[in-house]
Amino acid sequence: MPHFAAFRFLRPVKALLSTLCILPLSLWAQFSFGVASGDPQPESVVLWTALEAVTQEETVVWELSTEPDFSRILTSGSFTTSPERGGTVKVIAGGLEAGQTYYYRFWWNQHVSPLGRTRTAPHPHSTQAVRLGVVSCAHFEAGFFYAYGALAAEENLDAVVHLGDYIYEYGRWEANWKVSGRLHEPAHEIVKLSDYRERYAQYHRDPHLQALHAAHPMIAVWDDHEIANNSFETGAQNHQPEEGSYAARRAAAMQAYREWMPIRPTSEKGYRAVKFGAMVDLLMIETRLDGRTQAVSKEAERHRPAATHHMMGVEQAAWLREHLAQSSAAYRVLGNQVIFSELNLGILPSDRLDRYNLDAWDGYASERDALIAEFAQAAPIVVLTGDSHCSWAFEGDGYVELCTPSITSTNFDEFASPPLARLAGTMLWATNQNLEYVDTRNHGYMVVDFDALEARSTWVYVRDIKSPGRWNVNKRRHRRILPWKSNMLRR
Secondary structure, three states: OOOOHHHOOOHHHHHHHHHOOOOOHHHHHHOOOOEEEEOOOOOOEEEEEEOOOOOOOEEEEEEEEOOOOOOOEEEEEEEEEOHHHOOEEEEEEOOOOOOOEEEEEEEEOOEEOOOEEEEOOOOOOOOOOEEEEEEOOOOHHHOOOHHHHHHHOOOOOOEEEEOOOOOOOOOOOOOOOOOOOOOOOOOOOOOOHHHHHHHHHHHHOOHHHHHHHHHOOEEEOOOOOOOOOOEEOOEEOOOOHHHOOHHHHHHHHHHHHHHHOOOOHHHOOOOEEEEEOOOEEEEEOOOOOOOOOOOOOOHHHOOOOOOOOOOOOHHHHHHHHHHHHHOOOOEEEEEEOOOOOOOOOOOOOOOOOOOOOOOOHHHHHHHHHHHHHHHHHHOOEEEEEOOOOOEEEEEEOOEEEEEOOOOOOOOHHHOOOHHHHHHHHHHHHHHOOOEEEEEOOOOEEEEEEEOOOOEEEEEEEEOOOOOOOOOOEEEEEEEEEOOOOOOOEEO
């Protein structure tokens, strides 16, 4: 598949405008960060873009239509951006119909943006099937974002769920797994607001990420690398005293995230519910900044009482339990950052890995066990997870966990030969009884389908992310989730 295949729905529009001499195609370049949409509701959706090097207030006009050629403008408006907003533009297009596809664009000083396509959430009583893309972990220097381009080309998605590590905070350093010439900007580790803004700008110039945003609405939440590695409420493993105040760094990182991501102003805490009709209640949780205590350093401490050692603050934990108890949807789906299920890595002879990842839910076992008890009363629960860079499917009491691979971030593929990486996966599968599927070496994304009979998870892997040029999908792996069976996961 050519890496611009995801733009195929744009080609007829561009060709039409060029033929009519209405708009030279070069004018699309004025919106070099592309367009995006997100947080769909039945009657509204967020629309986003940004301008280059804004030095004063600038007014941007937006338009929305049911037709890709904009022969009929359904609604429009304007937004004034400024240097204080980093040149970003974010509006909420309202008064829309549920479950409908729309096209949108922006105008600024006679320049027009690329065309975007979005979709509202289904009517609250709709029983139609729901299809979600799931992604996480895109390290710019580790490879090309081909998986974003492939997901852009997927048909009939209701939304893409991004589970974090949208950017990485690291500066440049030498590593044999990095792609030559694909270098972070700025070159140093990002700490200040201007640094974070520059890093988001770099990512948003990537054509594959632009294709994804232009094709589907995104529901996003941050993990740690949007701030600093292994971050928690009051600090981070990758924040040092000489880098200044962690509180100031966290505030700068969150300001840049809210500016550059298509999330609603009401989503500032990260956790929120997104309904897809009567089929799916998507509960996005936030497990980094809202009350997370520092990870323990010893395995023996991972069962500390949840009252003093927790991923979520009191308010969020109560919110989650209330939504789980009150949901009447066919599926309660959690958008979760780090692996939820127990995963014993001790079988692997590696000095890179501890027996348990104490930065994941394994390090907060008491809080997790209490949640699993809640799951048994609210089943079926499907947990969607990012962070680990590998593909996993776990089955627990009342829930199934499906973990998406990384877009580019390193997994076993970067540190072991293919046979050894496959052997590691086999050893983990054999020694973890709750683990039904594992792939430790491929990069890509997930697509999860929900209907009245079952849910289906598809892991989609792309070929070599290190090579420039053409690419294609390498393979797909599937699992079925039968929600009312004692063993839910099936091949």
